[in-house]
Amino acid sequence: MKPLDRGIMSPHDFKRRPNQIGYGIMILVIIAMVASMLYPILSTLFNGMKANVEVNSFPPHFLPQDGWHFENYKKAWNFIELPLFFRNTMFIFLGNMVVTIGVLGLAAFSLSKLNVPRKKMVQFFFMMTLFIPPTTYIIPNFLNLKDLGLLNTFAAFWLPAGANAFFLLLLKNFFDDLHFEMFEAARIDGASEWRTYTQIAVPLSIPIFSTLAIFVFSTAWNDWFWPSLVMHNNQRYPLATAIYKYVIEAQRMDVNIRFAILTFVMLPPIAIFLVFQKYIMRGLHLGGVKG
Amino acid sequence: MEQSTPAMYGPPDTAPKQKSRLARGTRKYFWGLLFLLPAIAIFILFLWVPIVKGFVYSFYHIDFVKGDNFVGFDNYKSVFGDSDVLIAVKNTLYYMLLCLVIGFWVPILFAIAISELRRFQGFVRVAAYLPNVLPFVVLYGLWRWFYDSVGPINGLITKMGLDPIAFMTNKSWSMISIVFMETWQSFGSAMLIYLAAVLSIPRDWYEAAEIDGAGVWNRIRYITLPSISKLVGLLLILQIIATTQGYQSQLAMLDGGPNKATLTYSLYIVKNAFTRLDYGVASALGVLMFLVLGGIGVLQYRLQRKGEN
Structure with a gap:
């Protein structure tokens, strides 16, 4: 049967006047929504190119009317040590990724494909943590890091990255769908479990690892509050924390330069999103069912 | 249980009979346990220990210099004697309510509307999701300017001949402004989840309803909405859980002000710990929230189980 060329409304409905009016209103509302999504993002971009007098004028205009000031970007680049903070963020991201794949990947593989005594209880031990709201233990979490002597080190981000039951669940679900005959064959050929994991399971898991990479990246790029507590040496702040402390909270600062810096921080995730749209939308569906 | 899952495999039980049960168990479970070990250690060290320690710390006065000392229920007494706790609870409930009233229905409405678009659907989806990828610090910087007394929103309001609104500094507007900002940023992700559900409804159901004489409204009312109702319930619970814990926007935009109007319970926990350095009271607040x-x-x-029976 040919798929029906209709949604809730059929071609026939479109011939009736009340429906046409309703549909027209709906289109207008959607256009207004799209405009209100894009306008603030674009105004960040354009405010970064205005002269400071113009950003502060009232009422504000959307496009720069008194020349495009690209030299703002140069000033913005030199305002704080962006490359240093960027390096810190990438450092956190890469370490978190290594721990996620190393620790959680191994554990998920074990739960999915290997013999584990009392597997139900072991899974409960991991998954139970999903039901405890993180804010209730944010303070002891901080004190615990202090007791372990991890404050002000990057290990304070890397090691706890392995304590993520949600990622463990995603990895386990992925491994559950891999055929066990493949691993059986490798084992009969004399491969150790370590080899079956690194040489069979890991190469097959590139899709789920990329999805996790997007999650881990967006956390590392976004998180500003927790790093501001854990790191007290400002040379180790990740980008988001540095921007919050030195740009958002800055009392005396040219508004156009502020927006130029915000543009720098905003463009990489937007670019990544536009390029990897498909994977991100898929990750969203995985994320949508988290409990 | 373990035998019944076909995905299970491992060294078969071929160990000689005379070996002890322990040795056989070790051989059978060696790799499985070895692979789990790092994760178990990290979960204990960075999740379970803090969760348990929260209860312990709530009975101590924490002092980084002189050392901790046991104070019994003193921390809890000071929590119950603190009028700000009541304000914080009220603000949290108000915040949760506003998130439902302002934010919860928006993604459902747009999911149904966008599913009916015949063209540019992909573009509209991307545009709606775009604010989600903005880093929080950009969101805060941008909306501080948007809500400014000389910002674009007040520009529009004065152009229409109305009085400007102090979105941030007026007590009755501040929480609404924060919820509106958060809805702007995050409604796209919920919208995409709803949209997938709406698009998966079989088209011939609508065809059948139309033949039976149901108008467009009735098709939405009796087909679309019932089909996504379970998802609506799930996302409702997730939103309620998430909003009980909201504090970052309130902290970044207004620091809990003006005059404690955006001081939520979670923010009060954080402020007790990191502004007043009273980690014991903050832990007690965390334990109460947990309970x-x-x-x-x-x-x-x-x-739910009663309802099912």
Whole structure:
């Protein structure tokens, strides 16, 4: 049967006047929504190119009317040590990724494909943590890091990255769908479990690892509050924390330069999103069912 | 249980009979346990220990210099004697309510509307999701300017001949402004989840309803909405859980002000710890929150099971 060329409304409905009016209103509302999504993002971009007098004028205009000031970007680049903070963020991201794949990947593989005594209880031990709201233990979490002597080190981000039951669940679900005959064959050929994991399971898991990479990246790029507590040496702040402390909270600062810096921080995730749209939308569906 | 899952495999039990049970168990489970070990250690060290320690710390006065000392229920007494706790609870409930009233229905409405677009659907989806990828610090910087007394929103309002609104500094507007900002940023992700559900409804159901004489409204009312109702319930619970814990926007935009109008419970925990450096009281507040949320969770689970029987 040919798929029906209709949604809730059929071609026939479109011939009736009340429906046409309703549909027209709906289109207008959607256009207004799209405009209100894009306008603030674009105004960040354009405010970064205005002269400071113009950003502060009232009422504000959307496009720069008194020349495009690209030299703002140069000033913005030199305002704080962006490359240093960027390096810190990438450092956190890469370490978190290594721990996620190393620790959680191994554990998920074990739960999915290997013999584990009392597997139900072991899974409960991991998954139970999903039901405890993180804010209730944010303070002891901080004190615990202090007791372990991890404050002000990057290990304070890397090691706890392995304590993520949600990622463990995603990895386990992925491994559950891999055929066990493949691993059986490798084992009969004399491969150790370590080899079956690194040489069979890991190469097959590139899709789920990329999805996790997007999650881990967006956390590392976004998180500003927790790093501001854990790191007290400002040379180790990740980008988001540095921007919050030195740009958002800055009392005396040219508004156009502020927006130029915000543009720098905003463009990489937007670019990544536009390029990897498909994977991100898929990750969203995985994320949508988290409990 | 373990034998019944076909995905299970491992060294078969071929160990000689005379070997002890322990040795056979070790051989059978060696790799499985070895691979789990790092994760178990990290979960204990960075999740379970803090969760348990929260209860312990709530009975101590924490002092980084002189060392901790046991104070019994003093931390809890000071929590119950603190009028700000009541304000914080009220603000949290108000915040949760506003998130439902302002934010919850928006993604459902747009999911249904966008599913009916015949062209540019991909573009509209991307545009709606775009604010989600903005880093929080950009969101805060941008919306501080948007809500400014000389910002674009007030520009529009004065152009229409109305009085400007102090979105941030007026007590009755500040929480609404924060919820509106958060809805702007995050409604796209919920919208995409709803949209997938709406698009998966079989088209011939609508065809059948139309033949039976149902108008467009009735098709939405009796087909679309019932089909996504379970998802609506799930996202409702997730939103309620998430909003009980909201504090970052309130902290970044207004620091809990003006005059404690955006001081939520979670923000009060954070402020007790990192502004007043009273980690014991902050831990006690965390434990109380844990007990209340856990209690609600158990209650909800019980009610759900009763409903099913």
